[in-house]
Amino acid sequence: MSQNVGEARKEGAREAMEMAEAARQKQWEHPSFLAGLFMGRFQPELFFPFPQQDDEDRRVGDAFLARLEAFLKEKVDPDRIDETRDVPPEVIQGLIELGCFRMKIPAEYGGLGLSQTNYNRAIAMVASYCGSTAVWLSAHQSIGVPQPLKLFGTEEQKKKFMPRLAQGAISAFALTEPGVGSDPATMQTTATPTEDGKFYILEGEKLWCTNGPVADILIVMARTPSLWVGGRERKQITAFIVESSMPGFEVAHRCDFMGIRGIQNGLLRFHGVRVPRENILWGEGKGLKVALITLNTGRLTLPAACTGMAKRCLSIVRDWASERVQWGAPIGHHEAVAAKIGSIAATTFAMDSLTWLTSALADRGGFDIRLEAAMAKLFCSEAAWSIADQTVQIRGGRGYETAPSLRARGEKPYPVERILREARINLIIEGASEIMRLFIAREALDGHLRVAGDLLKPELVWKQKAACATRAALFYAHWYPRQWLPSTPWRRFVSHEPFAHQLRYVARTCARLARSTFHAMIRHQARLEKKQALLGRLVDIGGDLFAMTACLARAESLLRQNPGDSTPRDLAEIFCCHARRRIDAAFRCLFNSDDAGTYRLARRVLGGEMTWLEEGIVRADFSARPAAPSAEPHAETAPTAPEAAAAAVHS
Numbered sequence: 001m002s003q004n005v006g007e008a009r010k011e012g013a014r015e016a017m018e019m020a021e022a023a024r025q026k027q028w029e030h031p032s033f034l035a036g037l038f039m040g041r042f043q044p045e046l047f048f049p050f051p052q053q054d055d056e057d058r059r060v061g062d063a064f065l066a067r068l069e070a071f072l073k074e075k076v077d078p079d080r081i082d083e084t085r086d087v088p089p090e091v092i093q094g095l096i097e098l099g100c101f102r103m104k105i106p107a108e109y110g111g112l113g114l115s116q117t118n119y120n121r122a123i124a125m126v127a128s129y130c131g132s133t134a135v136w137l138s139a140h141q142s143i144g145v146p147q148p149l150k151l152f153g154t155e156e157q158k159k160k161f162m163p164r165l166a167q168g169a170i171s172a173f174a175l176t177e178p179g180v181g182s183d184p185a186t187m188q189t190t191a192t193p194t195e196d197g198k199f200y201i202l203e204g205e206k207l208w209c210t211n212g213p214v215a216d217i218l219i220v221m222a223r224t225p226s227l228w229v230g231g232r233e234r235k236q237i238t239a240f241i242v243e244s245s246m247p248g249f250e251v252a253h254r255c256d257f258m259g260i261r262g263i264q265n266g267l268l269r270f271h272g273v274r275v276p277r278e279n280i281l282w283g284e285g286k287g288l289k290v291a292l293i294t295l296n297t298g299r300l301t302l303p304a305a306c307t308g309m310a311k312r313c314l315s316i317v318r319d320w321a322s323e324r325v326q327w328g329a330p331i332g333h334h335e336a337v338a339a340k341i342g343s344i345a346a347t348t349f350a351m352d353s354l355t356w357l358t359s360a361l362a363d364r365g366g367f368d369i370r371l372e373a374a375m376a377k378l379f380c381s382e383a384a385w386s387i388a389d390q391t392v393q394i395r396g397g398r399g400y401e402t403a404p405s406l407r408a409r410g411e412k413p414y415p416v417e418r419i420l421r422e423a424r425i426n427l428i429i430e431g432a433s434e435i436m437r438l439f440i441a442r443e444a445l446d447g448h449l450r451v452a453g454d455l456l457k458p459e460l461v462w463k464q465k466a467a468c469a470t471r472a473a474l475f476y477a478h479w480y481p482r483q484w485l486p487s488t489p490w491r492r493f494v495s496h497e498p499f500a501h502q503l504r505y506v507a508r509t510c511a512r513l514a515r516s517t518f519h520a521m522i523r524h525q526a527r528l529e530k531k532q533a534l535l536g537r538l539v540d541i542g543g544d545l546f547a548m549t550a551c552l553a554r555a556e557s558l559l560r561q562n563p564g565d566s567t568p569r570d571l572a573e574i575f576c577c578h579a580r581r582r583i584d585a586a587f588r589c590l591f592n593s594d595d596a597g598t599y600r601l602a603r604r605v606l607g608g609e610m611t612w613l614e615e616g617i618v619r620a621d622f623s624a625r626p627a628a629p630s631a632e633p634h635a636e637t638a639p640t641a642p643e644a645a646a647a648a649v650h651s
């Protein structure tokens with residue numbers, strides 16, 4: 001019996017890997033800084049000189065942001081939204097009128113057609129103030145219908161849906177299911193074609209769909225009939241444009257969270273929803289690719305949101321740590337607190353640099369952004385969480401107290417407690433950190449897998465393997481020695497003074513990273529994919545090198561614009577020092593770590609060998625069946641957003 005379960009799990013894992021692999025973008029048509037970095041090719045010219053927003057685009061963005069800021073200050077109360085779990089309808093209506101729900105819709109369809117940079121500037125501003133409001137906008141435009149429709153929609157689909165979206169129809173992206181989080185291979189929602197082939201009948205449920213309870217139009221991923229290739233089943237996932245007005249669409253439950261409590265997010269059910277064939281996006285079986293490619297650019301927004309939050313923390317910390325006096329000095333003058341402030345400032349500068357760099361690269365085009373977007377998301381979400389945590393610490397007891405409580409007793413209502421709760425979700429959505437590291441590692445290894453990947457495939461015959469071995473030997477005979485050559489003579493990068501020494505470090509370390517990645521492949525071969533801790537360290541080294549380069553390029557550009565201001569140089573220098581310390585530590589334990597021991601320990605914990613360690617706690621029983629889902633978990637704070645009345649069964 002347990003052997004059968006084991007076999008089924010193995011088969012499931014194989015299937016999941018195959019589906020993920022099939023959905024990958026295989027070609028690298030444009031350069032990628034990170035793809036090069038992991039192969040030992042440092043390409044600073046891709047980031048230097050730091051790309052600037054052009055004057056006209058900046059003017060458009062400035063004007064829009066001025067209106068947005070005024071609206072936020074006047075109409076949006078983030079603490080009230082957090083308390084009531086509700087972004088009031090008049091706020092949503094105001095944002096619609098301001099154009100916030102059509103920022104990324106092309107002008108030809110009635111949208112504002114903002115650049116990625118201006119869109120991200122707007123999201124960063126909103127996120128710095130109210131996480132819930134930012135998520136409403138971002139779920140609609142970064143991953144909701146406008147983005148995949150723009151990328152994959154036919155002209156008819158665009159003409160039909162874009163103008164509605166531009167006029168304020170709210171949209172959502174529905175991929176996750178109760179049993180399907182990071183691994184879509186097990187998707188249960190089905191779309192079965194009718195006999196005449198004109199419709200697909202949607203059955204199933206989608207969990208945690210942001211904007212779902214109030215959405216008019218959704219992108220829904222569902223399984224369509226499998227293909228059979230060589231006697232083996234190949235599962236098909238297809239993306240559909242679904243309207244919530246279609247009979248059989250139900251909002252079964254509105255979910256409630258730790259933070260971003262004003263979002264509308266729910267469990268959706270589809271009971272025989274008839275979706276016209278023409279609502280398929282891109283083509284049958286391409287749904288997972290639609291989802292992954294949508295997320296590749298959608299992910300550019302999260303770094304902006306995180307950067308907005310980090311800046312808010314920086315400003316709170318600056319105020320508070322100079323004003324609060326303990327032990328005869330402002331707390332910011334005590335070294336333990338000052339170390340945190342310096343680190344927050346330097347990391348915020350790195351996040352800011354990554355955000356505007358990736359936004360600019362997306363706007364400029366001709367650059368493969370998938371790795372950089374994923375790395376920026378990973379780096380900025382983890383950095384924002386750490387910054388929020390340090391801000392709580394610097395605020396002491398007040399960091400743990402809610403803003404309304406602080407306000408009620410006459411203190412400045414810094415919303416640090418809310419920011420901490422809001423920051424946490426960014427490490428989970430749009431690719432959890434662990435999955436991001438695996439995704440980046442897979443792409444980072446692509447250069448090697450293209451050359452030598454066939455050697456790892458058990459299904460290939462020896463002739464094919466021999467051909468691959470010859471190819472690999474020729475390639476590595478050139479490539480490998482180059483990773484040992486001193487690539488950084490002392491005069492290199494002199495034109496980038498005062499940053500040359502840091503750039504030389506990045507160049508040197510890039511070769512070391514490439515060598516180490518290659519050594520990891522040789523050592524673990526096909527098992528490398530299971531060595532997640534090792535892969536994670538390699539990815540984190542790449543992330544810090546990426547952030548260092550972005551920082552240095554930005555600092556140089558700022559210094560050239562204003563040679564009298566040394567602050568960008570100092571911020572970059574301190575960030576680089578901290579990053580180098582992390583990188584050197586990661587290299588030190590790259591192979592000699594306790595990964596295997598820790599893994600074995602975890603397996604023994606899971607196997608129940610150490611339950612004695614849990615003695616002394618209340619043995620709460622979480623196995624009870626939950627009550628039947630309801631769309632309104634808290635009657636007293638029921639959703640009141642524009643279409644929330646429609647957060648009911650459309651059937």
Ligand SMILES: Cc1cc2nc3c(=O)[nH]c(=O)nc-3n(C[C@H](O)[C@H](O)[C@H](O)COP(=O)(O)OP(=O)(O)OC[C@H]3O[C@@H](n4cnc5c(N)ncnc54)[C@H](O)[C@@H]3O)c2cc1C
Pocket residue numbers: 139172173174175176180181182183207208209210211257265425428429430431432433434435438532
């Ligand atoms: C507030 C909120 C908003 C959301 N909005 C949307 C939305 O609009 N649309 C939508 O489709 N989804 C949405 N989601 C779902 C979100 O994208 C998922 O939560 C996320 O993909 C992770 O899936 P999961 O929670 O099921 O975690 P699981 O996949 O169950 O993973 C649990 C943990 O295990 C780790 N893990 C899983 N597999 C592996 C592996 N192979 N190797 C190493 N570690 C692994 C994960 O990283 C995670 O830490 C939302 C979720 C929340 C909470």
